[in-house]
Amino acid sequence: MGYPPPGQDPYGQQPNQDPYGQPQYGQQPQYGQPAYQDPYAQPQQPAYQDPYAQPQQPAYQDPYAQQPPVSGTPYPTSGGAYPTSGGAYPAAGYGTPGYGAPAQPQNTFGLISMIVGIISIPATCCYIGLLLGAVAVVLGYLGLNKVKQGEANNRGQALAGLICGGIGAGLSLLWLILVFALNMSSLTVY
Structure with missing residues (x-):
């Protein structure tokens, strides 16, 4: 083994270079290095990544959710993060009950019909199943009429009440x- 050639440091440092990584006066910084490095700053280390960790799954996205409209530009085409104009009062018709507000569905007939119809089946042995079944059939019929008129949205409950009421009344x-x-037969004497 020999000595290093003249002009080269035996420890691998280049001549005319600051040991803190600062280029000397008149020298250009090397490609990929910033022109100035703070000698007192903490050295930057890459973020730790566990090589044995499970791969991260992407966040769940509902496949049936409404997708945002796609345009040729990556920026939003309408609307913004902040409103550009607006009054001090909300627009009329939003959240104010009264004229023009959608009516709430009246699901009472269908719900009561289903409950009474289900109760009418075991009540057969108590001699009140016929009465409860008849009530359930009538309420189920009225509930189905409300659904047909668009005043209710529980067709399944009304139909279940109608069917269970019919079964309860028939069994009774x-x-x-x-x-x-x-x-x-026990009263007749032979």
């Missing part, structure tokens, strides 16, 4: 006939 009628027939 069969139960009463069976009980009546058994009582009549």
